[in-house]
Amino acid sequence: SQQGEEDPQALSIQEGENATMNCSYKTSINNLQWYRQNSGRGLVHLILIRSNEREKHSGRLRVTLDTSKKSSSLLITASRAADTASYFCATDGRDNYGQNFVFGPGTRLSVLP
């Protein structure tokens, strides 16, 4: 099973509101990344946070990482209709079998105008 798990599975908000998505993982990691995927389109890299970082910002995005809890959150502030997409967290780490790259099942965000 995938180690990355996003929460919630689906989120619906009004334009202008903030959206928060959470991700949990199980193994040690080198870094954690968030990606966006619009319906029928490719995956787009949003932000990377390394295991020794606790918080990172990029525009309207804020990512936190708590390695003690093996969790991360993605906050999108002042959401827009164009933010409607699926958001995936992905971990780059190691398990007993070697290096692994694991994506979660994603959070489907709908931003209503």
Next chain:
Amino acid sequence: DTGVSQDPRHKITKRGQNVTFRCDPISEHNRLYWYRQTLGQGPEFLTYFQNEAQLEKSRLLSNRFSAERPKGSFSTLEIQRTEQGDSAMYLCAVTGRDPYEQYFGPGTRLTVT
């Protein structure tokens, strides 16, 4: 545009046939990854290359799958004796200046009938 092209974009094949997909980054990238994605799920890691060396392969990957990157630039993914369960989107990704940020191609959608 991530600078990664994949060919073909769509492939329909009969069960038992072999298929080969190609991934072409437009410039030199050290790392190249292959993923598989089914509807409503995040990408599932298949394998990755550092230059021409295949460094990791998912332990869950059937031996019907093989990948090559002969000159450290383009890569091919072959599936032998396809099964209906192989139907998915096959994604290729490369790293940029940061060795961990991945940039995805548009994918090849495989349908096995």
